[in-house]
Amino acid sequence: MPMQTPVPLSPASPRSENTSSAHDKVYRGLRIRIMHGELPPAHALTLRGIGREFDVSMTPAREAVQRLVAEGALFMSSSGRVATPELSNERIEELAALRALLEVELASRALPRAHMALIERLQTINGTIAEAVAHKDAVAYIRTNLEFHRTLYLRAQAPAMLAMCETVWLQLGPTMRALYGRLQRTELPHFHRAIVAALHAGDEPGLRLAVRSDVTQGLKLLAG
Amino acid sequence: MPMQTPVPLSPASPRSENTSSAHDKVYRGLRIRIMHGELPPAHALTLRGIGREFDVSMTPAREAVQRLVAEGALFMSSSGRVATPELSNERIEELAALRALLEVELASRALPRAHMALIERLQTINGTIAEAVAHKDAVAYIRTNLEFHRTLYLRAQAPAMLAMCETVWLQLGPTMRALYGRLQRTELPHFHRAIVAALHAGDEPGLRLAVRSDVTQGLKLLAG
DNA sequence: GCAGCAAAAACGTGATCACAAATGCCCATG
DNA sequence: CATGGGCATTTGTGATCACGTTTTTGCTGC
Numbered sequence: 001m002p003m004q005t006p007v008p009l010s011p012a013s014p015r016s017e018n019t020s021s022a023h024d025k026v027y028r029g030l031r032i033r034i035m036h037g038e039l040p041p042a043h044a045l046t047l048r049g050i051g052r053e054f055d056v057s058m059t060p061a062r063e064a065v066q067r068l069v070a071e072g073a074l075f076m077s078s079s080g081r082v083a084t085p086e087l088s089n090e091r092i093e094e095l096a097a098l099r100a101l102l103e104v105e106l107a108s109r110a111l112p113r114a115h116m117a118l119i120e121r122l123q124t125i126n127g128t129i130a131e132a133v134a135h136k137d138a139v140a141y142i143r144t145n146l147e148f149h150r151t152l153y154l155r156a157q158a159p160a161m162l163a164m165c166e167t168v169w170l171q172l173g174p175t176m177r178a179l180y181g182r183l184q185r186t187e188l189p190h191f192h193r194a195i196v197a198a199l200h201a202g203d204e205p206g207l208r209l210a211v212r213s214d215v216t217q218g219l220k221l222l223a224g
Numbered sequence: 225m226p227m228q229t230p231v232p233l234s235p236a237s238p239r240s241e242n243t244s245s246a247h248d249k250v251y252r253g254l255r256i257r258i259m260h261g262e263l264p265p266a267h268a269l270t271l272r273g274i275g276r277e278f279d280v281s282m283t284p285a286r287e288a289v290q291r292l293v294a295e296g297a298l299f300m301s302s303s304g305r306v307a308t309p310e311l312s313n314e315r316i317e318e319l320a321a322l323r324a325l326l327e328v329e330l331a332s333r334a335l336p337r338a339h340m341a342l343i344e345r346l347q348t349i350n351g352t353i354a355e356a357v358a359h360k361d362a363v364a365y366i367r368t369n370l371e372f373h374r375t376l377y378l379r380a381q382a383p384a385m386l387a388m389c390e391t392v393w394l395q396l397g398p399t400m401r402a403l404y405g406r407l408q409r410t411e412l413p414h415f416h417r418a419i420v421a422a423l424h425a426g427d428e429p430g431l432r433l434a435v436r437s438d439v440t441q442g443l444k445l446l447a448g
Numbered sequence: 449g450c451a452g453c454a455a456a457a458a459c460g461t462g463a464t465c466a467c468a469a470a471t472g473c474c475c476a477t478g
Numbered sequence: 479c480a481t482g483g484g485c486a487t488t489t490g491t492g493a494t495c496a497c498g499t500t501t502t503t504g505c506t507g508c
Contacts, residue, residue, distance in 0.1 A: 062287065063290045067293075094384045161322055163296075
């Protein structure tokens with residue numbers, strides 16, 4: 001049965017709603033998994049495996065992987081194999097410095113725009129983080145922690161800066177998972193309370209210090 | 225003539241030396257063209273056109289484009305069409321702030337490692353920039369200007385930071401071309417002399433100010 | 449029991465094709 | 479002469495395939 005046509009298995013997929021393209025679905029799925037620490041460092045991935053998992057062919061999987069490699073979320077060996085990165089200590093320190101640089105600036109820009117509703121929302125997220133800590137759920141901890149930061153930085157009205165920031169988070173995703181595993185019992189993030197307090201007081205130097213401390217805190221002891 | 229095999233037109237391409245993959249060749253070629261301002265803003269590209277130009281099929285062209293879109297070097301419309309970005313004034317200001325943030329830090333880190341040979345090399349590059357200005361060669365000007373900055377920042381030993389910096393340059397490439405066209409007669413970059421002087425004197429505050437000024441200078445009047 | 453080599457399975461790469469949507473063009477109509 | 483609708487062309491998307499390379503497996507010999 002020499003079928004000549006490439007047998008369009010799902011041509012009638014109606015692209016029903018705002019469902020974007022297949023490679024975007026794969027990209028977003030992998031990106032969230034990596035950023036939230038669902039994958040350990042040096043975890044290998046294959047194009048065919050990704051395609052099977054997301055029920056697409058190799059082509060969209062390849063595009064998604066290529067994009068993630070470009071963002072530093074995945075590392076590609078010389079033979080083309082891809083895996084989550086296993087960062088050196090120097091790299092971790094550099095990315096932590098980058099986080100400090102970007103996030104201090106973002107927080108500083110968000111400060112004049114921060115009103116009560118935002119602060120209350122941040123406190124709610126802090127509560128959710130405490131729950132994740134209590135349940136020893138690393139992924140939930142990382143996810144809500146990033147949500148805390150992103151909620152604040154969204155007020156900065158600086159999309160390019162926030163995008164760069166998220167790229168750094170993405171690169172640190174697997175490492176943060178390993179970090180959480182190393183110190184399994186974490187205290188609830190008390191620097192987050194300092195951030196909220198500084199926002200409330202309109203204290204910019206205090207905010208900058210609190211953000212810098214929160215960002216540097218965890219990564220320090222991993223690299224040390 | 226129902227040829228079943230996809231007729232491997234160039235299967236004997238011996239991947240002769242360290243010639244990397246085809247999509248990497250396309251990626252690097254497009255990246256340099258964009259970063260150096262060879263393409264104006266809102267310049268449309270097609271996958272088949274890229275493939276024709278680089279003598280590859282659509283597949284590597286697509287991967288390269290996807291990567292450049294991920295880095296912000298190209299913009300993809302909802303219909304999948306790609307073009308160089310046409311940045312809004314807010315975006316330009318934000319990217320300029322990002323340049324200032326990153327490059328001041330990189331220069332500061334490079335300062336203690338800067339020795340005489342580096343300073344001499346920077347002065348040589350400055351001479352080449354003056355030539356480009358004299359010849360009214362926008363592409364050469366942008367290229368050598370970026371070479372000046374990269375040469376300095378390489379001493380910072382911070383690859384992740386430098387990579388982010390180059391991503392910003394990439395996003396600004398077409399815009400910088402338009403900027404150069406707008407002010408066709410540019411004075412030679414006197415902030416570069418201030419950078420070299422501060423490096424020579426070991427003056428860190430002066431270096432930070434000079435870099436910030438140099439980076440902000442041109443982009444200010446474009447956005448204003 | 450272990451080291452090493454060969455066979456085999458799996459992988460990435462790049463090319464081609466079918467299809468749907470979007471773009472552009474041209475002519476007919478007001 | 480301007481404008482709108484319909485057709486042809488172009489474009490991106492995703493699937494499949496062949497091929498060379500890499501990785502893993504399994505077996506043999508020491």
